[in-house]
Amino acid sequence: MSIEYTPMRLDGKRILVTGAASGIGRATAILASQLGAQLILCDRNQDGLCAVASECPGSQSLVLDLTDVAALKARVAECVTEFGKLDGLAHIAGRPYISPLKTVDRDRFDDVLHLNSYAGLNLAQLFSSRRIGNDGGSIVFVSSVYANVGSAANVGYAMSKGAVQSMTKALAVELSGKKVRVNCVAPGFVQTEMSEAISAYFDSAHEGEVDKLAPLGTGKPEDVANMVCFLLSDAARWITGAIMAVDGGFTAQ
Amino acid sequence: MSEIREWALVTGASSGIGRSVAIELSQRYNLVLNGRNAARLEETKAACCLDAEVCLYPFDLSNVDALSNDFTVFMRDKGLRVASFVHCAGVSRLLPVRSTKLGDIRDTFSTNVFAPFLIVQTLASRRINGDALKSVVFISSNISNRGSKAFAAYGASKSGLDGLMRCLAVELAPNVRVNSVLPGAVRTRMTESIFANEEVVARMKSQYPLGLGQACNIADAVSFLLSDKASWITGQQITVDGGATINITG
Numbered sequence: 001m002s003i004e005y006t007p008m009r010l011d012g013k014r015i016l017v018t019g020a021a022s023g024i025g026r027a028t029a030i031l032a033s034q035l036g037a038q039l040i041l042c043d044r045n046q047d048g049l050c051a052v053a054s055e056c057p058g059s060q061s062l063v064l065d066l067t068d069v070a071a072l073k074a075r076v077a078e079c080v081t082e083f084g085k086l087d088g089l090a091h092i093a094g095r096p097y098i099s100p101l102k103t104v105d106r107d108r109f110d111d112v113l114h115l116n117s118y119a120g121l122n123l124a125q126l127f128s129s130r131r132i133g134n135d136g137g138s139i140v141f142v143s144s145v146y147a148n149v150g151s152a153a154n155v156g157y158a159m160s161k162g163a164v165q166s167m168t169k170a171l172a173v174e175l176s177g178k179k180v181r182v183n184c185v186a187p188g189f190v191q192t193e194m195s196e197a198i199s200a201y202f203d204s205a206h207e208g209e210v211d212k213l214a215p216l217g218t219g220k221p222e223d224v225a226n227m228v229c230f231l232l233s234d235a236a237r238w239i240t241g242a243i244m245a246v247d248g249g250f251t252a253q
Numbered sequence: 254m255s256e257i258r259e260w261a262l263v264t265g266a267s268s269g270i271g272r273s274v275a276i277e278l279s280q281r282y283n284l285v286l287n288g289r290n291a292a293r294l295e296e297t298k299a300a301c302c303l304d305a306e307v308c309l310y311p312f313d314l315s316n317v318d319a320l321s322n323d324f325t326v327f328m329r330d331k332g333l334r335v336a337s338f339v340h341c342a343g344v345s346r347l348l349p350v351r352s353t354k355l356g357d358i359r360d361t362f363s364t365n366v367f368a369p370f371l372i373v374q375t376l377a378s379r380r381i382n383g384d385a386l387k388s389v390v391f392i393s394s395n396i397s398n399r400g401s402k403a404f405a406a407y408g409a410s411k412s413g414l415d416g417l418m419r420c421l422a423v424e425l426a427p428n429v430r431v432n433s434v435l436p437g438a439v440r441t442r443m444t445e446s447i448f449a450n451e452e453v454v455a456r457m458k459s460q461y462p463l464g465l466g467q468a469c470n471i472a473d474a475v476s477f478l479l480s481d482k483a484s485w486i487t488g489q490q491i492t493v494d495g496g497a498t499i500n501i502t503g
Contacts, residue, residue, distance in 0.1 A: 003258060003281035005281065176500075215423050215426030216485055223484065223485035236473070236474070240463055247485070249488040252422045252488020
């Protein structure tokens, strides 16, 4: 056992994590809590959120549909008034949208954009307000390698995650005056509830192929959570506007 | 739980980012420190954590013809197994294309590209290093993906280094992870000539949303990439530059 690495401390930092009930959001919440953060956990899945909250001592839970902008603003503001101003925001909630171009449906695509892109923008807007977020804070968005590489029947998801990367860079410059850092993690194929739902679309003949996509195979939620927490921590204090691929080497090929 | 200190090799450890990386890593690794100047390597060693075993390897990496042989002999003599390698040594000669000589290009590429190629080759050799090598980080530059006046040789070498990084990442997976850190302007011995010019410093400051950086900012990213917290990250350029490359507002 080599000596453990622990410089990315989050002691005393108040951080809002969306999508905290499962997958990468859940792993991030648990790791951030272990690193000393006080958390507001946000998800629409109440049962999942309760389970995660029990592993994050002192956390507050916010059962919320992030696509409901009015509710989002009111509830987060209310929660922060009680909890204290935020030092970090990790917007991890997201949903896939597998559909060939021919069947892309405006309403369903809107739902995906509302959660994957607009919710991040609304949260950043809240975070940048003096009532909600502290100067010198850190925002981390989760995009996807599919914002950078093409794949069939994935146009809606790819567009929603591409927007996240553009938003990251624009906001990094705009919010630098407040010393708020804005970065983005672009995961490859990670074993989560969401990716299992996607795998259901794959032909059974292709089972096991996913593991061969990346030189280091399929990832775990904790692999991505490590990078999210690094970017939230002071170890990343000179990093802003960066897109960090955590993909087992998928995009290096 | 017994804690075993693995060995890490840091090139360019006599000053700047290399020294800062060495000091940071000495908290949990034993170190092989490479640099041209033995006296300055001793200064770095003196600043390292006392728990770390530190071994000096003074060698001029631009001497690429002798490097593989010399480094192999060093590894054999010390009986070392190196788990992590950080290439911080860099040559930067800022010259307009018209006044760049072949020797300038050769020296730049020797230290910045050929040397890390040969060192990884040696460390990936089972005969010399067993299967000890786990993680490699190259210090590239945020110029790697961009263009700038007087940066032709340096910029090309850093793009070459990142190309090498990606190919090594794919070829050596899953046993070895290989990544680059792309720093922005950090004041070191190497960049002293740039920082000596107040006009240039003022211009850079206006382009860096989070201000100019310090060597420890880079060392923190290196430390993260080497650790098992980054065990699914390979083949990536990690930019640490205070937002300079994404800022076009100046």
